[in-house]
Amino acid sequence: MTSRRSGALAGTLTVPGDKSISHRALMFGLMTVGETKITGLLEGEDVLNTAKVCRQLGAKVERTGPGAWTVHGVGVGGLHQPAEPLDFGNSGTGARLMMGVVGANPIRATFDGDASLRKRPMRRALDPLELFGLTVVAQAEGGRLPITIEGPKNAIPVTYASPVASAQVKSAVLLAGLNAPGVTTVIEKEATRDHTERMLIHFGADVTVTPEGEHGRRIALVGQPELKPAPVVVPADPSSAAFPLVAAAIVPGSDVTITGVMMNPLRTGLLTTLIEMGADIQTLNARVESGEDVADLRVRGSKLHGVDVPAHRAPSMIDEYPVLAVAAAFAIGTTRMRGLHELRVKESDRLAAVAAGLAVTGVDHVIEGDDLIVRGTGRAPGGGPVETHMDHRIAMSFLVMGLAADNPVTVDDTTFIATSFPDFIPLMRRLGGELS
Structure with a gap:
């Protein structure tokens, strides 16, 4: 695609x-x-x-x-x-x-x-x-x-x-x-x-x-409790929200609202990082559902700059680093993402897969130990095909890149997107994204 x-x-x-x-x-x-x-x-x-x-x-x-x-x-x-x-x-x-x-x-x-x-x-x-x-x-x-x-x-x-x-x-x-x-x-x-x-x-x-x-x-x-039935309202997945969130931030003139997103403090590392990078993101209608913090997020096209992402933030955004790397490509300056060893044992070796995708799409980057360093210029040349290694987040991240890159971005396989975000492609099209 x-x-x-x-x-x-x-x-x-x-x-x-x-x-x-x-x-x-x-x-x-x-x-x-x-x-x-x-x-x-x-x-x-x-x-x-x-x-x-x-x-x-x-x-x-x-x-x-x-x-x-x-x-x-x-x-x-x-x-x-x-x-x-x-x-x-x-x-x-x-x-x-x-x-x-x-x-x-x-x-x-x-x-x-x-x-x-x-x-x-x-x-x-x-x-x-x-x-x-x-x-x-x-x-x-x-x-x-x-x-x-x-x-x-x-x-x-x-x-x-x-x-x-x-x-x-x-x-x-x-x-x-x-x-x-x-x-x-x-x-x-x-x-x-x-x-x-x-x-x-x-x-x-x-x-x-x-x-x-x-x-x-x-x-x-305390073990051996008698658990009591309780209704569960599942909030919107912040790891899935990350893709339209970053897409709206990097595509000039965008204005997108994502409703009902989980705002658990141990899941909002990407949000914190994007705001540090200069993303225009508003938190609206904050509330609590089934014990979890929830809110609507409004994001507009933004001029981003590079930041240093501390290692202790990694657990709160471990699944979002691939799409953060895409955002970093469109930022001005260097973004250093520290302590990414856990990315090596995800659906793929995500650290290696992200680096390979950045290389294919012409983005200046380097891996130093467990750190990923992206030297952003405010643009990405694009290209492909990006090898997804059967990893849904790699596929979605580089499709997001293509929406703002100088040239189209092609990924080799979108089959595994269905594991977490079955409607990703039609949803992005409804927002105005060009995917084919």
């Missing part, structure tokens, strides 16, 4: 529901006795695979309308033995979090996924889960999928100091801790997305969060 320099983008839109919240809403519905009602669920392939897995583990999961779903769960500790492997497609979030859900239950399950997911490391989640008593029965080379695990008859609570800033690893441990007696504690040096903690509280669990060090936190969970 190719995107071309467009006129001013204009309009009001709603991006799909947050993927992180959507996965968790289904999983918490599985672990609750009674009916959980979900509205605004992201109906991309990743989340639909999680819904299917919840059914395999005993839940009754039904779609009642667009984005509207109900889950009749089996309760904490009530998971059924699955008859078939649990297939998560392209979703690392679904696989790692569900390892936590399943891992402290006395059942055996095989986790699998597509070719891309089979390349991604899983030991970072399995290592702490083994502390609960989980046994890894079989695994592919390097601790990769397919993996068969067997949970203990009686899980034991753990205290785990996470060596990586990963919300997925933290969440896997907390979700396993639900079926362990006593208190399970996670200590993180850098605060990561706290959707799991917020949703635990929303469903009635006893969770305590205290500061730890300069940027970290200590999360303590």
